[in-house]
Amino acid sequence: MTAHDPLTPQARTLCDAMSATFPDPADGPLDADTLRAAARAGLGKPAVPMRSVTERRVSAPDLDAPVPVRIYEPGSDGPRPLVVFLHGGGWVLCDLDTHDGLCRRLAALSGASVVSVDYRRAPEHPFPAASHDAYAVARWAAAHARELGCDPHRLFVAGDSSGGNLAAAVAQRAQGDPEGPAIAGQLLLYPVLDHRLGGESPVAFERGFFHTTAHMRWYWEQYLGVGGDPVAASPGLAPDLDGLPPALVLLADCDPLRDEGLAYARRLTRAGVPAEVALYPGVFHGFLGAAGFLPEADVALARAAAWLTRTPGTGA
Structure with a gap:
């Protein structure tokens, strides 16, 4: 790195340690299984207790198979907000276990029940499989909110990275x-929104900040498969954003995806959608997974939880 490192010392230490065990497609061909194993390395035991954590399978007439979900119920009494959470991982990596800690923290801090979605992954299931699964679970959550002890008027969609892409797509659909x-709000955590990878950030943070621009291009290739429509898979390119629910767009400053997140927030605002941007300097893509180690992650999760708590429901 140059003498001026935009990452904080703690973030740099973590970034380099993570990058050392996570292959970059810029260095040679990759396969999904290798990256999946790297993403799951070092998983520990749950750190945040919940009142209950249950597993279910959600069925829908238009799905080939039920979608596994994990439901986190915090200690707070209902009716609670209900959050449908879509994990990141470039639509290829990660699962319920890799994002277990993040979902627990979000539930504990916000008092919301969280439904984490184990959607179908690429390249085995290219676009729009994951999006269909996400929407089916959102519809199921809306129909079963009261059963889950939640307020049906306070249904949120949330996701990090590619999960943010799916959350935005669910809100639009x-x-x-x-x-x-009826979606009360969309919590978009350093989301993937535009296949074109425009702006300055994909160049400024192309490499050396864990999630590389080459990673993102590779993920898009896996997700789209043969003949996939990149525009249809890019919520940031939707022609009409009028009437969408409020959004919190939470971004890492040292991230190739930063500028597309900023661009989407600006488009939402121009369309009259209440959209907040929370931009955190000195940290990299995926930093929320380091809650308890990076103070920026703790602050960011607290802000996300506060936003979920104060955002009014659809009946307000």
Whole structure:
């Protein structure tokens, strides 16, 4: 790195340690299983207790198979907010276990129940499989909110990275579906929104900040497969954002995806959608997974939880 490192010393230490065990497609061909194993390395025991954690399978008429979900119920009494959470990992990596700690912290801090979605992953299941699974679970959550002890008017979609892509896509699809779930807000954590990878950040943070621009291009290739429509898979390119639910767009400053997140927040604001941006300097893509080690992650999760708590429901 140069003499001026935009990462904090703690973030740099963590970034380098993570990068050392996580292959970069810029260095040679990759396969999904190798990256999946790297993403799961070092998983520990749950650190944040919940009142209950249950596993279910969600079925829908338009799905080939039920979608596994994990439901986190915090200690707070209902009716609680209900969050459908879509994990990141470039639509290829990660699962319920890799994001268990993040979901627990979000539930504990916000008092919301969290439904974590084990959607189908690429390249075995390219676009739009993951998006279909995410939408099916959102519809199921809306229909079963009271059963889960939650307020049906306070249903949120949330996700990090590629999960943020799916969360934004669910919010857009619901807005255009007369029978779709009523979404109270969308929590987008350093989301993937635009296949073009525009702006300055993909160049400024191309390499050396864990999540590289080459990673993102490779993920898009896996997700789209043969003949996938990159525009349809890019919520940031949706022509009409009018009427979408409020959004919190939470970003890492040292991230190739920073600028597309900023661009989407600006588009939402121009469309009259209440959109907040929380930009954290000195940290890299995926930093929320380091809660308890990086103070920026703790602050960011507290802000996300506060936003979920104060954002009014759809009946307000």
